[in-house]
Amino acid sequence: AQRVTQPEKLLSVFKGAPVELKCNYSYSGSPELFWYVQYSRQRLQLLLRHISRESIKGFTADLNKGETSFHLKKPFAQEEDSAMYYCALRGLGGATNKLIFGTGTLLAVQP
Amino acid sequence: DTEVTQTPKHLVMGMTNKKSLKCEQHMGHRAMYWYKQKAKKPPELMFVYSYEKLSINESVPSRFSPECPNSSLLNLHLHALQPEDSALYLCASSHRVKRGAGLVDNEQFFGPGTRLTVL
Numbered sequence: 506a507q508r509v510t511q512p513e514k515l516l517s518v519f520k521g522a523p524v525e526l527k528c529n530y531s532y533s534g535s536p537e538l539f540w541y542v543q544y545s546r547q548r549l550q551l552l553l554r555h556i557s558r559e560s561i562k563g564f565t566a567d568l569n570k571g572e573t574s575f576h577l578k579k580p581f582a583q584e585e586d587s588a589m590y591y592c593a594l595r596g597l598g599g600a601t602n603k604l605i606f607g608t609g610t611l612l613a614v615q616p
Numbered sequence: 617d618t619e620v621t622q623t624p625k626h627l628v629m630g631m632t633n634k635k636s637l638k639c640e641q642h643m644g645h646r647a648m649y650w651y652k653q654k655a656k657k658p659p660e661l662m663f664v665y666s667y668e669k670l671s672i673n674e675s676v677p678s679r680f681s682p683e684c685p686n687s688s689l690l691n692l693h694l695h696a697l698q699p700e701d702s703a704l705y706l707c708a709s710s711h712r713v714k715r716g717a718g719l720v721d722n723e724q725f726f727g728p729g730t731r732l733t734v735l
Contacts, residue, residue, distance in 0.1 A: 539723075548620075549659065549706065549726040591658055595721075603672060604724065606658035 507532050509594050509607035517613045518582050526577040526610050528566075528592030538568055538575040539593040539604070552590070553577070562586070582614045618643060620727035622707050628733045631697060637730045639690040639707030647712035647721060648690040650682060653704040653729070665690060666712060666719065697734045704729040 508531040518524055530536060538555040553561055555568040555575060566577045575592060592607040620641045629635050639648065646667050651659035664672035665684040679701075681693040690707055706729045711722040 548728045551723045551725075554723065603661045603664070603674075606660075609656075609658055 507594060507605050509592050509605050511590075511592055511607035511610050513610045514608070515611045515613065517615060519615050520584055521581050524577075524579045524582045524586070524612065524614075526590050526592075526612065528575045528577065528607060530573050530575065530592075530594050532573075532594055532596070534596055536568075537595045538566070539595070540564070540566055540575075540577050541591045541593055541606075542588050543591070544588040549591070582612075584614045584616055587612055587614045618725075620707055620709055620725050622705075622727040622730050624730055625728070626731045626733075628735065629694065629697065630735050631699070633697075634693070634695045636694065637692040637705055637707075637732075639692075639709075639727055640688055641709040641725070642688055643709065643711070643725065644687075645709035645711050645725070646687060647710045648684060649708040649710075649724065650680075650690070650692050651706040651708065651726075653706055655703075659706055663692075694732075697732075699734050702732055702734045704731050 510529045512527055516526060540552040541549050542552045543549045552564060553566050564577055564579045566575050568575050577590060589609050589611050591609045594605045623638045627635060648665045650662040652662055653659045661674050662676045663682045668684045668687055679696050683691040683693060707727040708724040710724045712719055
């Protein structure tokens with residue numbers, strides 16, 4: 506079964522501290538993994554996709570197939586990073602495969 | 617224009633009303649989606665249109681009726697809804713290309729949503 510697990514509902518850190526938002530997945534084929542972010546009163550938007558292997562707003566995420574994880578990391582959190590973060594999965598190259606979202610982690614960065 | 621727009625922003629309707637949600641994009645995307653998002657929950661896929669044809673229906677009750685009149689517009693017609701249908705309804709679109717015998721999607725762009733309340 507396809508599943509995305511984000512174990513933390515809420516993650517609270519101080520400004521300047523490192524951040525790691527956990528994401529584990531279950532998928533039988535080759536997955537495509539994404540991180541979406543939803544800032545307060547803004548639309549859901551793509552932050553990262555594993556295929557691109559890029560850093561956006563200081564965030565990185567590496568797909569670990571052995572541990573079936575795609576954790577989101579940032580070395581120094583900023584207050585403007587406070588938002589809801591969703592990890593999502595789709596079958597690689599599969600337009601007919603739907604995007605499966607995790608339950609989300611609310612990141613709160615304290616000043 | 618690089619945005620997905622949705623109207624109305626808010627909608628309050630009774631259980632006997634008929635209303636429609638509208639979604640529009642002018643990015644040339646040929647895949648369009650309806651999602652339902654309850655408070656503090658992730659979006660749940662309802663429908664997918666691919667090249668203006670319904671390709672995925674996630675067993676959504678028939679009181680929700682999607683329509684894709686052209687490649688830029690997506691509607692969701694609502695009739696005889698229940699209070700538990702109150703939610704944020706999100707539209708999304710993505711660039712979908714034919715590659716070989718299959719289709720490949722790029723990232724999904726989301727609209728701001730319509731906040732629906734059913735009384």
